[in-house]
Amino acid sequence: MGTEKSQAAGEPATKRQFRIWRGDETGGDLQDYLVEVNEGEVVLDVIHRLQSTDAPDLACRWNCKAGKCGSCSVEINGKPKLACMTRMSTFTEDETISVTPLRTFPIVRDLVTDVSFNYEKARETPAFAPPPGVTPGDYRMQQVDVERSQEFRKCIECFLCQTVCHVIRDHEENKPAFAGPRYFIRAAELDMHPLDTRDDRKEYAQAEQGLGYCNITKCCTEVCPEHIKITDNGIIPMKERVVDRKYDPLVWLGSKIFRRGQVPQTSVTSEHSPGAVHTRAAGPPAVHSHAGGSHDPQAEAQAQAGVNWHREVPRPTAPAVDASGKLPLTELTFDRAAAPSPFGDDVSFPLPPEHLNFAHPEQDKH
Template sequence: MTATGTGYDARFRIWRGDAEGGELRDFTVEVHEGEVVLDIVHRLQATQAADLAVRWNCKAGKCGSCSAEINGRPRLMCMTRMSTFSREETITITPLRAFPVVRDLVTDVSFNYTKAREVPAFVPPQGLAPGEYRMQQVDVDRSQEFRKCIECFLCQDTCHVVRDHEENKAAFAGPRFLMRVAELDMHPLDAAESEGLDRKRTAQEEHGLGYCNITKCCTEVCPEGIKITDNALIPLKERAVDRKYDPLVWLGSKISRRRD
């Protein structure tokens, strides 16, 4: 390792390959003060590996495109500073493990778009036009936390229900989209129930809420600091259980069926 002015040479191991297979390859790349991992990947492309495939867009931690696993932890490359690591450390970059590899660091995250389409949209309240909606500030604040999601899918990648069990993907939406269900269920203006849509029931029966065992790994990797587990998944679980086992709800459903 050699120092060059304020810079130094760092050792990287980067996964190269495609859906057919691949391997980790070693590189030595110059690093300068204040740089992030994505800067180094771009320098590597410019000087040693022009064909290295990597997905990125804003380089500001807002588009979620440059997700990868850095030393085994799901991170945004544009928000991971090189100062996080010692100069002697070898930095390993691999694609998101939970999703199929397209090439090098690029993965096929279409699973997430499929799950997004399975979550029914907000149902506007009857009798109110857009612009006439009114909410308490506390309700705005609660939803605003969830709306900070940049869909980097790091929470989806680190969730062991998806990461370690491919067979679960058909039945489990993952933390990002269960958070969306929770947001809509908490929304004071969502009129889903008037349309016969029970979001708590669908969270359990269609989106796999029961698979989540609240390990908080999704919260730990969220670059926006959203408390996915504490503020979305646990409250949704509590409401789903209350709904399922509330004797008054049970009695009401029986009466409704008899009337039908």
């Protein structure tokens, strides 16, 4: 281990052993470098010094150097990290530090990888859908509703959670059907948003984003530089709610009563029930994917081009209204301003009578 005088600070500088991957999409290998390291520096500082001395053609991606842009994602000693947030003081003096590109994504050159997979999944994720006629300046939310989804908005899209997820890290064939942890928490955030009018976020995450592939190993949470509890606060609640909506009749009933914008499912919504309201033209049943609940032709076409979704499933049900356009049933509404939390901690059963408001369909006539 050698030392020499640092001209910048006048303090002794230490030479440290680095092993950095060099190459491109055709191949490459690890190369050894002995690089000067000063007190208080991070791995990105050392890479920049290496670029100015022994390896001027070394390619790496970076931007803010403050842990907020997510650009400098690499794997340091085999673990996905931000180079600008990994201090050299965390390594022992005799330790060789290996720096390699993100393993899950195709290599462009040296430490730069092609992360376009993530942007493709971002485009596939349905965007925030505000209520009709409400402009951004007119949005009104209670603070408790802001706090529910604020944690997931801290994401800097470094894609460390994406690259560490073994579903695609070890199985390239899963990529077409799997969006990854970053977009699961995006779905969870929008599902918590009281102004989002889409009511199929959970179903979409299960059917189109591959939520069922995740077996909650929590590796994504461990590498998150923003300390987002991706698994505990995002993925697990989404999984639980998917199961509840499918199999728990009590939660299903509660969701129909409390969730804003959701119509209670009664006999009038069933195409097989007498007196049901039908809006679809007569004809043979069509092949219909799970994306059809959004009534979005483009989403439907994308789903039909996906993996294992070419099969006939029930079409979206008709509106539960009679010929006059009114709900032919008594309506119960909850006295809270927003949807319940996906964690299920703000609704108790049986329902307290003081929290229910009775509204008869013809009460305006009296």
